[in-house]
């Protein structure tokens with residue numbers, strides 16, 4: 001049987017969530033971070049642990065068939081890969097930021113300025129598209145201190161909460177791209193391997209769909225069922241079961257977390273009782 005090789009970050013911000021996503025999808029990886037390559041006991045997959053910078057190249061060369069990496073790394077590196085699926089974690093953006101004392105008015109401000117970044121290619125493309133000519137200085141880390149020490153006039157870097165910028169006296173002025181972890185794939189994969197990728201994607205989707213959803217059960221006078229269904233519009237129609245006690249029904253429904261309390265209050269108001277809220281592990285449609 002064919003085995004697929006998946007590259008994930010060996011350590012860093014994407015490592016734990018990559019492994020957790022695999023586990024939720026029923027793919028457990030042998031615990032040994034010291035090894036470069038680990039197998040799964042329950043799925044035809046091998047996991048290759050790499051620096052995130054090396055994942056696009058490994059997948060493009062076919063050293064790994066698929067990989068989990070930030071979209072920012074895919075955009076920065078010159079390697080051709082397919083971006084197969086967004087994974088919903090590792091969210092961040094790549095932004096230009098200037099010292100807060102600067103009189104910044106428009107992107108034209110960057111003309112003739114020195115910008116420090118670890119993402120020179122993405123920045124070069126942005127400047128080109130916007131007719132800006134600035135000096136791009138590539139540095140590997142601690143980009144945010146470059147203006148403080150006089151190495152640059154501004155920076156282009158990863159931002160998530162913005163706390164690091166504030167600490168260093170910088171203000172975000174242009175968001176150039178949004179990023180999150182994505183599943184990437186080699187462009188020339190055998191049909192057999194593609195099938196395994198589809199299987200993985202099917203499982204990832206079931207996990208994703210269940211995120212932010214709750215399974216809710218309650219008892220309700222049967223003559224209130226129509227009203228209950230009206231409170232739950234947009235959802236799949238609820239399951240109604242008769243209870244042993246005459247005139248009472250049990251109603252089962254999946255509710256989005258963000259609407260949970262509002263819906264429950266509405267249901268209580270029409271006489272729902274014994275409401276149970278359960279976590280949902282997977283949703284397979």
Ligand code: ATP
Nearest residue numbers: 009012013014051052053070072090091092158160
């Ligand atoms: P490696 O040792 O694998 O090269 P790294 O230091 O380059 O790791 P991390 O800091 O672990 O990378 O970040 C990995 C990815 O996490 C980033 O490329 C980005 O896609 C995502 N990310 C999400 N939020 C942030 C953030 N606040 N800062 C940096 N990266 C973030």
Ligand code: MG
Nearest residue numbers: 051052053054
């Ligand atoms: Mg890196």
